[in-house]
Amino acid sequence: xxxxxxxxxxxxxxxxxxxxxxxxxxxxxxxxxxxxxxxxxxxxxxxxxxxxxxxxxxxxxxxxxxxxxxxxxxxxxxxxxxxxxxxxxxxxxxxxxxxxxxxxxxxxxxxxxxxxxxxxxxxxxxxxxxxxxxxxxxxxxxxxxxxxxxxxxxxxxxxxxxxxxxxxxxxxxxxxxxxxxxxxxxxxxxxxxxxxxxxxxxxxxxxxxxxxxxxxxxxxxxxxxxxxxxxxxxxxxxxxxxxxxxxxxxxxxxxxxxxxxxxxxxxxxxxxxxxxxxxxxxxxxxxxxxxxxxxxxxxxxxxxxxxxxxxxxxxxxxxxxxxxxxxxxxxxxxxxxxxxxxxxxxxxxxxxxxxxxxxxxxxxxxxxxxxxxxxxxxxxxxxxxxxxxxxxxxx
Numbered sequence: 035x036x037x038x039x040x041x042x043x044x045x046x047x048x049x050x051x052x053x054x055x056x057x058x059x060x061x062x063x064x065x066x067x068x069x070x071x072x073x074x075x076x077x078x079x080x081x082x083x084x085x086x087x088x089x090x091x092x093x094x095x096x097x098x099x100x101x102x103x104x105x106x107x108x109x110x111x112x113x114x115x116x117x118x119x120x121x122x123x124x125x126x127x128x129x130x131x132x133x134x135x136x137x138x139x140x141x142x143x144x145x146x147x148x149x150x151x152x153x154x155x156x157x158x159x160x161x162x163x164x165x166x167x168x169x170x171x172x173x174x175x176x177x178x179x180x181x182x183x184x185x186x187x188x189x190x191x192x193x194x195x196x197x198x199x200x201x202x203x204x205x206x207x208x209x210x211x212x213x214x215x216x217x218x219x220x221x222x223x224x225x226x227x228x229x230x231x232x233x234x235x236x237x238x239x240x241x242x243x244x245x246x247x248x249x250x251x252x253x254x255x256x257x258x259x260x261x262x263x264x265x266x267x268x269x270x271x272x273x274x275x276x277x278x279x280x281x282x283x284x285x286x287x288x289x290x291x292x293x294x295x296x297x298x299x300x301x302x303x304x305x306x307x308x309x310x311x312x313x314x315x316x317x318x319x320x321x322x323x324x325x326x327x328x329x330x331x332x333x334x335x336x337x338x339x340x341x342x343x344x345x346x347x348x349x350x351x352x353x354x355x356x357x358x359x360x361x362x363x364x365x366x367x368x369x370x371x372x373x374x375x376x377x378x379x380x381x382x383x384x385x386x387x388x389x390x391x392x393x394x395x396x397x398x399x400x401x402x403x404x405x406x407x408x409x410x411x412x413x414x415x416x417x418x419x420x421x422x423x424x425x426x427x428x429x
Contacts, residue, residue, distance in 0.1 A: 035054055035055075036053075036054045036125045036126060037051050037052060037053045037054060037123070037124050038052050038054065038074070038075055038121070038123045038124075039051045039120070039121070039122045039123075040070075040074055040120070040121055040122075041118070041120040042116060042118040042120065043119045043120075043121070044067055044070045044110070044114035045065060045066055045386055046067040046386050047386025047387055048387055049071060049388045050387065050388060051122075052388060053378075054075075054331070055375070055376055055377060055378040056329045056332070056372075056376040057316070057331075057332045057377050057378070058333050058334070058377075059334045059335075059336060059341065059342065059345060059378075059380070060072065060333075060336070060379075060380050060382055060388070061335075061337065061338075061342060061379070061381055061382070061391070062381055062383065063337070064337070066384055067382050067386060068335040068382050069159070069335055070114070071335075071382065072156075072295050072297065072333055072335050073104075073108035073110060073181075074108075074121060075123075075295070076108070076293075076333070077107065077108060078123040079125070079154060079331075080154050081100075082123075083152050083154060085127065085128050085139065086127050086128075086145075086148075086149045086151065086286065091128075091140075094137065094139045095137070095139055097136065098135050098136055099137075100136070100137025100139065101115060101132060101135045101136070102135075106180065107180050108156075108180070109180055109182075115134065116134065117134045118134075119133070119135070120132060120133055121137070125142070126142065126144060126148040127144070127148050127149060128141055129142060150286060150290045151262050151287065151288060151289055151290055152290055152291055152292070152330075153254050153257060153262075153289040153293065154293045155185075155250055155292070155293070155294055156181045156184065156295040157185060157246070157250055157295065158181050158182060158297050160182055161243065161247060162239070162242045162243045162301070162302075163182070164186065164189045165219070165235060165237070165241070165242035165243075165245055185246070188250055188253070189246055189249065189250060192252070192253030193249060194214055195253060195256065196212055196213050197213055197214065197215065198213045198215055198220075198231075200213075201213040202249060202252060204221075204241075204244075204245060204248055205310050205311055205313070205314030206240070206244045206248065206303060206308075206314070207240075208224075208310075209225055210222065210223060210241070218233060219234035220232060220233060220234060221234060221237050221241060239302040240301075240302040240304070242302070243301035243303070244307070244311060247311070248311070248314070251294060251314070251315055252318055254292040254294065254322075255292055255318040255322040255330075256321075257292075258289050258290070258291055258292050258322040258326055258330070259288060259290075259325040260288060261287060261288055262286075262287055262288055262289050290326055290328050291322060291323070291331070292319075292322050292330040292331075293331040293333075294315070294330070294331065294332045294333065296332070296334045297334075297335050298335060298336055298337065298338075299315070299334060299336065300336055300337070300338035300340065305340040308338060308341055308344065309340060309343075309347075312341055312344040312345065313344065313348075315332060316332075316348060316370045317367065317370055319332055320372065321369065329376065342391075342399050345377065346399050348366065348372070349374060349397060350398065351370065351371050352372065352373065352374050353374070353397070355371050374397050377392070378392060379392055
């Protein structure tokens with residue numbers, strides 16, 4: 035399996051070797067390096083994809099270009115990098131070594147066997163802009179192609195598959211549907227036939243933050259197995275390079291699986307809505323898996339203990355299904371029950387390191403990580419109660 039290690043970049047001191055799983059969560063306080071980790075991982079996976087579908091590897095090996103392009107796309111400060119900065123990525127098809135501000139990309143010995151195509155999407159925390167600005171694809175322009183600009187393009191691709199006749203039922207609120215019509219986006223309340231559809235920019239903060247994520251996730255999983263944006267010239271090039279089998283098996287000219295990189299899915303959502311959103315993401319992951327037989331990847335950063343609690347529910351459901359599947363399916367839908375080996379969770383600490391949060395015996399996320407703030411609140415309440423009771427006794 036692929037792995038990554040990041041050292042001395044921004045707030046990250048040393049992640050250690052992190053083996054990638056199909057569903058990975060990273061939790062931690064703000065400014066500890068969660069997004070930095072996600073951005074660097076996403077860029078490495080994107081470079082691997084580009085090389086696999088025919089990009090000239092020298093594009094990334096020119097002096098300083100690897101780090102420069104990563105900083106531009108993911109808006110990482112140059113101050114994050116120093117001579118001590120390191121990235122070591124070991125993928126199926128490529129390896130990446132980055133020392134200081136220079137990177138080296140090389141193909142592996144298995145490159146010809148494993149070469150394929152995949153659909154990658156980085157969904158940033160700033161995604162609510164997609165909902166706030168009407169017709170953002172016409173209004174948002176960037177001189178550099180960055181993650182936010184890419185989200186604009188992907189949302190514009192995704193929203194066209196949901197019409198008034200075939201809307202998207204929003205997973206985080208079962209009473210809402212979304213559709214795109216003309217050049218506008220709308221939300222419709224299912225229990226209010228007397229109301230006209232509401233333009234997206236006039237919806238609540240929770241809808242503005244979660245809807246773009248909901249739409250893009252459904253879109254990416256739906257296009258899995260579909261033809262990619264590769265040109266006929268690229269396919270001809272595949273044949274000339276001896277990749278005839280790749281063409282026949284749709285390994286490069288179709289999307290084999292999705293890769294989702296999601297920042298803070300919990301934004302502005304009630305805890306129950308967070309749980310529903312997590313289940314929907316997993317359900318869409320399963321939908322894509324059934325289409326091609328190849329599991330995708332979901333990488334998530336979060337501050338929310340509710341996201342991790344819901345993950346524990348799904349991990350426990352897998353264990354319960356092995357004992358009594360019919361009873362388990364009354365609690366958790368079958369499409370949300372995946373192998374335990376698909377999951378991993380890490381805590382990003384203030385000292386710039388990452389710690390595995392999965393208990394080896396229970397295979398659940400360890401309790402102390404779920405809601406550490408509750409311990410602090412409980413301690414404060416106990417101390418305040420002591421003050422109150424002590425004063426009552428004096429009175």
